[in-house]
Amino acid sequence: MQILLLLTIILALLPTFPIGLVTDGRWSVVCTAATVAALFLVAWMAGKLFAHLWNRTWYLRGLRCYRLVRAGLFVGVVLVEFISLILLSWGYVVRRVWGLGTWILLDEILLLSPLMLSLVAVWWGLYPAEKILHDSLRRRDSTPFWSRTGYVIFQARTHSAILILPMLLYVTVQEMGSQLDSALMEQFRQWLPFYYFTGISVLAVLVVLLILPWMLVRIWQTESLPQGELRDLLESTARRLGFRYTDFRVWHTQNNIANALVTGILPWPRYVVFSDSLLQALSSYELVAVLGHEIGHVRRWHLPLYVGLCMLAAVSGVQLLSLRWPGLEPYLVALLYRLPSDLADWRQWLHLAFSMTVLWGYIWLIFGYVSRHCEREADVYGCLAASCGNAQCSDHRENRSLAKSGDSLCPTGIRIFISALEKVADINGLPRTQWSWRHGSIARRIAYLEKLQRRVAQGCRWPRWLWLPSWTTLILLALSVGGLSYLGISVF
Ligand SMILES: [Zn+2]
Ligand SMILES: [Zn+2]
Incomplete structure (x- = not known):
């Protein structure tokens, strides 16, 4: 689940987005909000239904079914993000129509907002079922479960510290790096673009690794x-x-x-x-x-083994993928260094998303082993x-x-x-x-x-x-x- 979310966040922070079905900024906002609301409604009904079911029987009937529904809702979160970004032009509206591409962080937060809002919607909706589940699994424990708001805040803190904030930090360092406009930097960028962008990305990773532990113990309570x-x-x-x-x-x-x-x-x-x-x-x-x-x-x-393994598995996965689909690399380079690319067509975008999923499966197998x-x-x-x-x-x-x-x-x-x-x-x-x-x-x-x-x-x-x-x-x-x-x- 975490990796799927991470992958979604990486794709959601791409610099270029295609135009989808909706072209007007206001309509894009309305439709995106409606999609999030629809997911909330499903989560809310599922939470109520299972809470009702478990309240009336003393045993947890359909626990397996509930776990499936919950997993399905988190897949729904990912779908909402993609539908908003591509079909409803949310990415295009934020980056192009509103022209927020040069802002540091503001555009990223807006791009991720459908994802973050739907996560909150799912936690909020499922709360009654989660509470009963907790109470019946731990009858001996006297500590009360969270209040609804407390539960959502706890989940948000836990997830943002390991997923969203590290990504935003990475992007910020990278953006600040590529916006340095001293004459020397400009020369360097013209002269050796590959080393320039690699240098910035490596620096961004190091900053995240250094700050993450410190951030984690503070954001988690x-x-x-x-x-x-x-x-x-x-x-x-x-x-x-x-x-x-x-x-x-x-x-x-x-x-x-x-x-x-x-x-x-x-x-x-x-x-x-x-x-x-x-x-x-x-x-x-x-x-x-x-x-x-x-x-x-x-x-x-x-820990260094995991970092090295993920990087090597990603590179080797891309190599294997480009054996099958030549011409994939420029997009992946654009993704990694977050350079503008010509991903104007949503079919190319979908293709990239599909390749990323295959890549994810490959890394999943190796890393798990x-x-x-x-x-x-x-x-x-x-x-x-x-x-x-x-x-x-x-x-x-x-x-x-x-x-x-x-x-x-x-x-x-x-x-x-x-x-x-x-x-x-x-x-x-x-x-x-x-x-x-x-x-x-x-x-x-x-x-x-x-x-x-x-x-x-x-x-x-x-x-x-x-x-x-x-x-x-x-x-x-x-x-x-x-x-x-x-x-x-x-x-x-
Ligand atoms: Zn002993
Ligand atoms: Zn361990």
Whole structure:
């Protein structure tokens, strides 16, 4: 879902748009608003219908059907954005009729407004059903669910921090870069346009990577983890495993989300975020194991791996696509550097959107495969964080000192991590066998760790070669990109 939204945002920020069915500015506004309103009506009816259904029966009949409807509504959000931009000429009106193309940010916000408004409409409409769903899944939990406005604001904050704001930041830096009009810059732009625009784009990516962690902990409602026993324990774990970070944060979600994450490729700013319900439900040593999992991602270079992988997969995907459809590159270059192009015809635009979808599928497959292997590696790191280094230990009752980085695993450490995984699944109402694109299923993760537990008892200190599938994929991609470029299929 997130990637589909991201793709939509990228396409929505294109510099040039075709003229659709409506050519008048006012009519474009009216029709766009009507499309958003129609989606709102559907979401509102779905929310009311399921709330009514679940209110009268004590069990959640048609839960699967509800999840399908909800997914369908989010696809509807994407459709509304495309219909407005292309058929209803919203993109053309904003950029050309109103001539806002040279404004920094104003045009982008207007271009994305159908998307943002329909997201709000769907959250607002589905609220009654979401509330009942929450109440019946967590009968033991006494924290009340959000109010309707509170719910919409929470969702908007969560999504804008990871999707919309990074994109807007990227675009702003890029626009400011290409509007520099000193004589020197002008000369450079004339002389080496490729390096000029690549330089600006790379700079924009770096700015986003640097600011994103800092922005995320502020837009999400987080605060520093208070001083105390738990913080001391987590700090000593970080020291023990040689991990540098800026702060540990608590994410306030009214106990609705059980999750932890690490943000930041560079050691600064880098935050480890724990959600409130995770902190409440897990024991302190289970939290040490969760922190170990996040440290594993950093220590095993997963974040740079993901960035490199996405870039290489995108380039290789474009190469493969242009084998099939020659003449695609200029549009993709225009997309990446946001240069004006001759995408005046809506058929070309549709073609580009279709190619982007194929590209998305390609990246989805590769990234998912690598991500699931990286999660396994991080899981083992989580076990290490809670291990004492004695492969024969049966429990950690007498205060043992825990393992250092490079030490070996112990069966108790693995058991602690498994129990943390099980609790996270329970709080999130996640069936053990439900497969997730980035993590695989909880059941398979646990099955692997139980096997590892037996191997550790037989004397295995650390499972080797866990990194092999991910890094091999990266190298194979790099080789294929190099090979195809050598054969003359270069992207730029
Ligand atoms: Zn992870
Ligand atoms: Zn132990």
